Amino acid sequence: MSMSIAVAGASGYAGGEILRLLLGHPRVASGEVTIGALTAGGNAGTLLGAHQPHLFPLADRVLADTTAEVLAGHDVVFLALPHGTSGPIADALPPSTLVIDCGADFRLSDAQEWTRFYGTPHAGTWPYGLPEIPGNRDVLSGATRIAVPGCYPTVSILSLLPAVTARVVESAVTVVAVSGTSGAGRSTRIDLLASEVIGSARAYGVAGAHRHNPEIAQALSAAAGEPVSVSFTPVLVPMARGILATCTARTSATADEVRAIYEKAYGDEPFVHLLPDDRLPTTGSVIGSNSAALSVSVDERAQTLVVVGAIDNLTKGTGGAAVQSMNLAMGFAENEGLSTVGVAP
Amino acid sequence: MSMSIAVAGASGYAGGEILRLLLGHPRVASGEVTIGALTAGGNAGTLLGAHQPHLFPLADRVLADTTAEVLAGHDVVFLALPHGTSGPIADALPPSTLVIDCGADFRLSDAQEWTRFYGTPHAGTWPYGLPEIPGNRDVLSGATRIAVPGCYPTVSILSLLPAVTARVVESAVTVVAVSGTSGAGRSTRIDLLASEVIGSARAYGVAGAHRHNPEIAQALSAAAGEPVSVSFTPVLVPMARGILATCTARTSATADEVRAIYEKAYGDEPFVHLLPDDRLPTTGSVIGSNSAALSVSVDERAQTLVVVGAIDNLTKGTGGAAVQSMNLAMGFAENEGLSTVGVAP
Amino acid sequence: MSMSIAVAGASGYAGGEILRLLLGHPRVASGEVTIGALTAGGNAGTLLGAHQPHLFPLADRVLADTTAEVLAGHDVVFLALPHGTSGPIADALPPSTLVIDCGADFRLSDAQEWTRFYGTPHAGTWPYGLPEIPGNRDVLSGATRIAVPGCYPTVSILSLLPAVTARVVESAVTVVAVSGTSGAGRSTRIDLLASEVIGSARAYGVAGAHRHNPEIAQALSAAAGEPVSVSFTPVLVPMARGILATCTARTSATADEVRAIYEKAYGDEPFVHLLPDDRLPTTGSVIGSNSAALSVSVDERAQTLVVVGAIDNLTKGTGGAAVQSMNLAMGFAENEGLSTVGVAP
């Protein structure tokens, strides 16, 4: 009997990305896994093809309402919903159902931090779907509730974790991350209009205001074993996908020492690519793939570690991490349906 | 008798921008100032219209060779040439000619730093064409040799100068600046092809390798009265014009204290716009103008000053600064031919 | 006593462009003309600076409600409002006030065509603000009501008018025009989001459905003295400004014959640039300027005239045409405040 998957929020960007990846998943191709209910909020009742014109095989699927009733009965449920809305739905689904939440609701362990940044009561904390954090694969294996990390946290944590864990940097890090617009979702906001974005770069959520701030700090602090202060600035630039994070921290280590730490940390990781010394990451090289590309340098004059990390915010930063987490939870090979090879140029 | 201006490097982006601004300069419109020789390297002998299709009034001008002979006899000579080539030409021009160099040759005062970053002997040090540095207007007034600042230094210095001068930040600053491609000039490099740039962001010159590093450090150290360490990372993003610099430094000052410092520093500056607390700069709002837009914030948790600055790299970052400097040197009103109003969206 | 100007719809793209041009108009600079009321719909009560961050000199202006009361008392009123809303406001303004409508309401002379495409009763027909149509300057001089042409019609008519007038082409023309997104206005539509537009091209309003269709046909038919059939397809591409129209029609004329016709038609036009045979227009060369750049070719094998035209949809296509029309109506020099020189690259 085949396993079935439902996707809530199928008309949005995260939902669309999950479906794109599932359509290329070998267990879907083989029929072992089927794509079941596709749900939406305001778009319920319309055809998926009207919203996701690239998903030709599912073009004629009618979007159902996002309710626990519709989602129940599936083996796996992906939630790609606005922040703060996953809690009640997850509560209503059987504990045995694998629920993978792409929203922020279950990422933070500190209820106060949640409320400070999101303004609502804390829903809880689920296993964190970033398998590259040491120990996390064990946690995710067989899990039935998984919180997919935010896109900025994913690249920031991957970029800084080895250095912070090895304590070769001060416990104050600076991340400036440029991002494409799809990270903001399919929302009709004036500042996301093409006319506003094309030909322009702008920072937002500066000075600690962005909601991904506590998520980055949480992971880095856990790794350091002490509070790590994070200065995080996101910058919106004219592209649809991709995040490039420039991560700096004071260090007295040499470039060779740091490189050795990163090589050890990521040598066996299938999706993290530590680039040779003469290359720097581009978001263009990871679009559509589950890859993270990293460069590691030390500015000796400024005694600063500079790690540049690139991911596709919708793939490794959302949908790819969701599928990677599902693979681990279900006991599939971790990279099934996930490519290291993006679409370039 | 009218005053004449020559532009060397007229087929490049900096030269084109100077000409664009001169064509809108009221003294050119009135005939008091005339646009004389336009010169080029490999493009000599061709029509300007083949290279600068937007400069319709000058379309039929034939580009001459860039030689001191051709440039001599003009009252003002703008040099928009590759780094390292301005020296000999400037030497051969009369001391009374106003020579404004958009290259890096005469920006640095430390000959060792020059050689370290540019690899050639140091040509000298000229007055620095950033009028917003306190005291610089006096230096520029009546000067006959002016070095136009680099584009990244312009926005970085404007963003950090007040805080560094007031010593409310530590003497180690971090600048991550996203830039459009025109800053790299009209050079046929694979990595500047549209196919490589569109849909992708990439860092370059990381870890202190970029040539603008010592220029930023020079100005900030002079202002601080002590060495300021600069961690500078440029990031290329898919737009033609504009730089957005995210500048951070540890601080124990409050947001109000810092804002007061910036208001005092820039309250009377015609081209520097300190934005209200609820707004952040966009490069889109300064394209084609000589404006710099700044926001000032303090991340209290991370005890970090965050200044975001936006300029058009070709206008305030090059051609506009060149014309602003010319205006000061010639005794014209500083803002003649320069608008605070860009072209948006 | 100074002349005053009001702009209705000041927080939109067309309104912003009119204000950008007015801020550079010499009669505003001299104080002879003042910028009076700025009005908006939903944005009334907010600061202009929140919507038009590039208009620094007007940043602190509070937007008033768009009502005839607010607009009355000005010598010139620019209406940059949604289609179908100008009529009642114009009716309520004194006949002596110069009202320049950037909407479609008063462009069509055929009431049936209006209703067919816009669905509402026809408001009337005003002088058509395209001075390059022979005879139109006389009509516009001293006019007190002017309809600014649509952006697609402007470039299509300029591209085809000489050939159609000289009857060297068949009376069925094909126009495929690629456009930036600002032509669609500052509307929160999913299909105008940066994520949807960047990296994608799409046609819309195909097969005669676009509202600019009858406007193009009206002008060309008038010039031909017989009905001209227009196949018009607009294509949205990832840029904020600019329209490039490829206009074709069967012809038996030679390239030389056609070029002679266009040279005669546009030889004295200040804003229409007929390019030499070896150059083709780019929208990049006209951004921010009031220029139209045209190339004229004949495909001898296919016996087809190919005219490619480029304008900035917000300048020559809207705001520039509005100011040009104002200049003519008020007896100013036609090109005051309007440049032929765009911002490139």
Place this chain on the structure above:
Amino acid sequence: MSMSIAVAGASGYAGGEILRLLLGHPRVASGEVTIGALTAGGNAGTLLGAHQPHLFPLADRVLADTTAEVLAGHDVVFLALPHGTSGPIADALPPSTLVIDCGADFRLSDAQEWTRFYGTPHAGTWPYGLPEIPGNRDVLSGATRIAVPGCYPTVSILSLLPAVTARVVESAVTVVAVSGTSGAGRSTRIDLLASEVIGSARAYGVAGAHRHNPEIAQALSAAAGEPVSVSFTPVLVPMARGILATCTARTSATADEVRAIYEKAYGDEPFVHLLPDDRLPTTGSVIGSNSAALSVSVDERAQTLVVVGAIDNLTKGTGGAAVQSMNLAMGFAENEGLSTVGVAP
């Protein structure tokens, strides 16, 4: 024993796309097919990773020189070389080797046309790798020499073939196709620089000058059984991938009649998607996929058929067609390694 594939021109865009698809091909994944020699011109001796940073699994491959000796001994050779260079290499390879040429050399059957547009002697005519042309699958099955169609011809022919074959349109068609820059290859040309392309649209090769003109005419004339005249205008727009072709022709057929013809023609095609009446193609929906999306409309007033077609120029327009052709020639399932699902947004 496994089958081996060589790719000549592996550091270019077409070569990179072929490799991207091969890395996802199930027979490569299973080891049945191996990726052998990768060759280049000027880049020989360097690592593939320096040129194709997205192809992580092949990053350490050293590029060999493009010679027949290097390529010989492989079962399949893909040639992704500059036009005019495939002939001698193909001649030197064994007749049993499957040679798939992505260049133009073997596409045209008329030697005069070849010489007129390419300036060199005609190399010959190979089976044309567009399986969607009726009868072509038989020709391609078991072929050992295949000419991959040009990108513009692919979308133009797919868009117009059913109508031309059914003779419901006049034998003079007009195609205006907007394209991303990757179609021009990885060539260091000033006019392909990001600074020139971003924010700008431009036509090129107008009035019958583009080399893809005779290729389109050849296929349409063969289908019509009479000469079809083609007016073709390519327009470069600011995106890296994708072509959107607006194809028009006079018709007296109704929309329903035309739709029926297209439904019949493409009902069983795996990669051609005829969109419902209320949708129009976007290039964004086919990026990275082998899909072609078509809309069919009739402008009844202008008596004009309007077909809009979208493909990814590097996938269905080059590398995907090459792999599709290989699959047919080798007796694999036609869609192995080829997805109908692109990466969006």
